[in-house]
Amino acid sequence: MLQALGNIGEFVGAIGVVVSLVYLARQMIHNTASVRAASYNSMVENSIRLLEHAFRDSEFAEFLARAERDPGSLTGAERVRWDSYMTAVFRHFGNMQYAHRVGTLDRQMWESYRATLKDGLTTESWAEWFRQHRHLFSSGLGDQVDAVLAEIESEKALVDHT
Numbered sequence: 001m002l003q004a005l006g007n008i009g010e011f012v013g014a015i016g017v018v019v020s021l022v023y024l025a026r027q028m029i030h031n032t033a034s035v036r037a038a039s040y041n042s043m044v045e046n047s048i049r050l051l052e053h054a055f056r057d058s059e060f061a062e063f064l065a066r067a068e069r070d071p072g073s074l075t076g077a078e079r080v081r082w083d084s085y086m087t088a089v090f091r092h093f094g095n096m097q098y099a100h101r102v103g104t105l106d107r108q109m110w111e112s113y114r115a116t117l118k119d120g121l122t123t124e125s126w127a128e129w130f131r132q133h134r135h136l137f138s139s140g141l142g143d144q145v146d147a148v149l150a151e152i153e154s155e156k157a158l159v160d161h162t
Contacts, residue, residue, distance in 0.1 A: 043099065043113075046092055068125045086129045087136065093117045094141040101140060118148045127152075 054061045067074055067082045074082055093113065100110035120126045127149060134142050 043092075043096060043105065046095070050089060050092060068123050071125045071129070082129075083133075086126070087133070089120070090130060090133075090137055090141065093144075094137050097141050097144050098138070114144070114148070117144070118152065121145065121148050122152055 054064055063078065063081065064085070067078065067085075071079075071082060096105060096110065096113045099105035100107070105113075121130070130137075130145055134145075
């Protein structure tokens with residue numbers, strides 16, 4: 001009789017462990033989704049912060065247009081501003097690339113951010129700035145920029161041949 005009670009106790013304990021594991025797995029799935037949502041929200045907020053200066057401050061928008069058109073014409077102070085802005089922009093894209101690599105940014109969202117990166121890199125001043133400052137960023141971002149620049153060149157070559 002005592003052995004039967006012991007067996008029942010073991011069985012109930014095993015069921016308790018299984019129920020606990022199922023609960024823990026559900027919590028981890030929920031927490032993972034929450035972490036991904038919070039991470040994505042943070043990335044969007046950072047994107048908006050980078051863009052906000054240009055759409056709220058006409059002086060900055062004019063500076064940015066001039067810097068993108070002819071970075072060689074910038075004063076010393078403007079050069080610091082341009083370097084700081086571009087560092088922030090490429091850090092942002094590096095963060096996106098990393099988030100995609102580790103799985104906190106899904107493929108569809110990464111592709112939209114990559115398209116934005118590609119759009120920026122069609123501006124020669126962006127591409128040249130990155131080439132000169134590549135050493136400041138991760139090799140993953142460098143590889144991504146190389147791939148985007150190769151795509152841009154390939155697309156230009158196709159247009160030139162038509």
